Amino acid sequence: MKPSKSIFYLTPLCALLAAGSVHATNGMLMEGYGPISTGMGGASQAIDHGNAGMAQNPATLGMMPDGTSRLDVAFGILGPDVKSSVPGMEAKSGGTSYLMPAFGYVKRNGAYTYGIGMFAQGGMGTEYAANSFMAGGFSLPARSELGVGNVIFPVAYQVNSNLTVGATLKFMWASLDLQMAAPRNELLGMMTGSSGKFAAQDLTNPLATATKARISFSDENDFTGAAKSTGFGASLGAVYKVNKDVTVGGSYQFKSGLDDMKTASSAASIASDGAATDYGQMTVIDFQMPSVFAVGASWQAQPSLLLAADIKYIGWADSMKSFKMRYDSSMGNGSVSFAMPQNWKDQTVLNLGMAWKANEQLTLRAGLNLADNPIPDAYVNPLFPATVKSHVTLGMGYKVSEAGDFNASLTLAPSETVTSGSGVTISHGQTNLQVMYSHRF
Template sequence: MKNAFKVSLLSSVAAATVTLMTAGTAQATNGMLMHCVGVDRCGMGGAGVAMGTSATDAAINPALGAKLGNTYQVNMGMFKADIKGFSTHSANGTLAAKRYTNMESGKNYFPNGSLGVNYKLSDDSSFNIYVGPGSGGAVIWNNSRTYGFNSTSQQDTSMEYKTIHLQPSYAVEYAGAKWGVGAVLSRGTIETNAFWGSFGGTNYYGDGTTDTFYGAGFHLGTAFDLDENVHMGLAYRSPIWHRDMADTYKNKVFSSPIDIPAQIHAGVAVDATDALTIAADLKFVQYGSVQTIGNSPADLVQLPYGNVNSGFGWEDQMIYMLGVSYALTDSTTLRAGYNHGDSPIKDSMTWENMLYPAIIEDHFTVGASQKITDNMELGFSAYLAPEAKQTEDGTVYAANALTAGSWLKHKQKGFQLSFKHDF
């Protein structure tokens, strides 16, 4: 009966995987990345690379599967992004023809969900499957940032980029530590009517068609105890190498594939009391190593319009996560957390990133879970990302004299619900 249940569950996971890998999702709160995975971690600001309390935790550290039994968790939710902007530009490249445009994004609501299943292969090893968001971002402006500069009001207004990940992973306990390895399989889509993208191509607009691309990477992790109350975790995820864009966007809107950058994630979890656990994590994201993301954009007023190596000028990002988990009773757990990462976009690149306004820095989170039987649990998490504002400072390029004073504002809020079942 138990084996039959496992087969049935695996079939359900396969069906969900096909559905999610076809749909995708758009989310960007730490740059182009989500700030957390699953209700347990999202309630704690994303912290918990050393913990291992739910099947989706393998998405941040594949070694955590060795801490878990036979279990699965489904997370489903929604978040709202409120994005506004102000663009200063020129109709002909001169200060005399300077234009000013107020902008507001009509793309506000986004689904958010993930699924994790963990199987014990033996007392010391496990197999895990995770399906969930990889990276993303979306904006549809009501006005064009370049209106009048060889563009209409309906060009250079939108970009939607989203990826979904499938990660099978294996974890084993050996020499007093947990070790994990996973393969990250990615499906992504991009659609945009961007004007020259990062200003590295010819006089070209994206036509708004959807380009689908695939990629892969790997994930390594370890988790170990310094003593019975202090737990450590460390994970490295390689870049997710995506294939080239189709001819619609390749070397026109984008100068290279939009790879997802490499990440290093480390943390400690301390059982301060029998009921209270405090977790602190650091994550380093290497945005600067991805050509399309990290290379500097070309100067808009210097002809020709740059070269095929130009990008969006993002910097590497360090993310700080702090979370607490408190077992109020044997059945009820409360969580809270904070997450901060400086914007990877420099002030001097604000206008260039109006179609990818990933400037949010702070996240305040809460969460809770409630056992409804000995092996079933319901969960909840929510976050508030207060408004971040970034203004073009008029440095670096000649074009910045035209775009100085442009600004972006971005805030978010969202929630997730979860169901966990140990079997």
């Protein structure tokens, strides 16, 4: 990740302009979308939390009053704190502050609710300095920046006074920057095939005499990565009002259908200390965002107190088995394929939240977001430390007029420390803030 940059992204509270990378906290997914849901621990399946519903359970969009429209304008600050160390050396990631403006629009007309939104679905990344041990002796930064965004077209339909169903169609895009150094034996261990000079058993092989090597592709753009792809996604959801106080809901987000990410023909490189730098094209093969199944309930325990709970099952095992790349030289040296084993586990996330209406203007929120770490320690990589587990969230809403209100949330994620199979100890914590103004008309 590039430090101190602006990320135009749509939190599920609204829509955003463009997507960069985000330091996600439930694996590669955010702990919550929009300050209403996030302030309640990320609970979203059976509560009205504004336009963010299009990114979680689209049926909740139908909970807005008939004949009304809603516009959300939001701003967030994502604050990851990542450090990696080996005995005697420590490297701190320079990506510590990410700005996130956002907006969105939804309208209800009779039984139908519809709108449009853009948002950053998730991502991960780090940036280590050129003089850190992570640079591998190349005196160049070691970094990663993965971002996945969506343009969402949601629709919800009120079947009867109790049941509402919803669906979304998503146009998706993904991008990746990667600058990674490794000892030659580690790089050779990741190779799954080669051709041309990369397969030669003599000095024509650019890696033949190397003791270390570096893979690099980066466009140095704050909002995109050098390797890019597009594709589609979809989700289904439902909300059922059991009685005047109890609501249940559920949704299913399908695994994404992204094309392979590709750089320009000469935008990637492989360098070593034993040969001249080779330039070519890098293809990231079959990278996909996971399926997500979620169910939840809300209870209006008192006129001033709302309680909510969700449980989510994220299908990482199907989408993050291995990180595969193929490099094709534009200099006539052939090609080489790599595979970085990931073996992520499916992840269960528990969202618990409450909202207390202190008076007609002020609502206070609090919640917990509890998850296991989907990455086995043996496979965690300092460039992709998506290891945060527990989150404490706080939030508030203030009604500034009959048509407008202001909402904010704060997430505190205590640092989690793991040691990778290569002996690197990685710690990762976060402090995240979101604010939003909503106008109804």
